[in-house]
Amino acid sequence: MRQIIYSSVQTPELGEGGVFEIIQTSVRNNTAKELRGFLIYSGQSFFQVLEGPDDAVSAVFEAICKDPRHMNIEVLRDQTIQQTHFERWAMQRIALQGGDGWAASLGALEEPVREAGILPFVEEFLESGSAKAA
Numbered sequence: 001m002r003q004i005i006y007s008s009v010q011t012p013e014l015g016e017g018g019v020f021e022i023i024q025t026s027v028r029n030n031t032a033k034e035l036r037g038f039l040i041y042s043g044q045s046f047f048q049v050l051e052g053p054d055d056a057v058s059a060v061f062e063a064i065c066k067d068p069r070h071m072n073i074e075v076l077r078d079q080t081i082q083q084t085h086f087e088r089w090a091m092q093r094i095a096l097q098g099g100d101g102w103a104a105s106l107g108a109l110e111e112p113v114r115e116a117g118i119l120p121f122v123e124e125f126l127e128s129g130s131a132k133a134a
């Protein structure tokens with residue numbers, strides 16, 4: 001299994017309701033392909049953890065990289081994993097009002113994120129996400 005973590009910045013193509021569309025597509029495709037993970041949307045930037053079978057992760061990530069609704073894709077981690085940490089989430093969506101959304105909106109996520117060793121990446125994103133898009 002492969003795990004990819006990346007951040008990116010939205011483009012005007014995202015449009016209103018764009019994030020909702022992405023989540024709908026993701027839940028449909030990811031369920032079928034046994035992909036798991038979550039997507040944080042800060043209002044300007046994305047942070048996504050994508051886990052699953054190597055081929056499926058590669059194919060979907062290739063599509064994601066070509067998607068005009070975001071840019072500046074920065075891979076933060078790309079590694080082999082033994083099992084997914086997010087079995088219940090075909091693509092869990094987390095919207096943030098601001099950096100302090102961690103406590104309120106990400107509460108349910110904190111434990112699995114900590115167990116998966118992803119916490120530093122999420123915290124870094126929350127601290128720099130809005131600055132990056134400015």
Ligand SMILES: Cc1cc2nc3c(=O)[nH]c(=O)nc-3n(C[C@H](O)[C@H](O)[C@H](O)COP(=O)(O)O)c2cc1C
Pocket residue numbers: 008022025026027029030039046048050060063064065067069070091
């Ligand atoms: C930030 C971001 C995250 C995305 N995450 C996923 C994802 O987890 N799974 C997925 O299938 N598509 C995801 N997409 C959408 C893909 O880029 C692409 O539009 C989609 O896979 C095409 O699916 P379709 O051929 O079923 O329409 C994401 C797009 C963006 C901008």
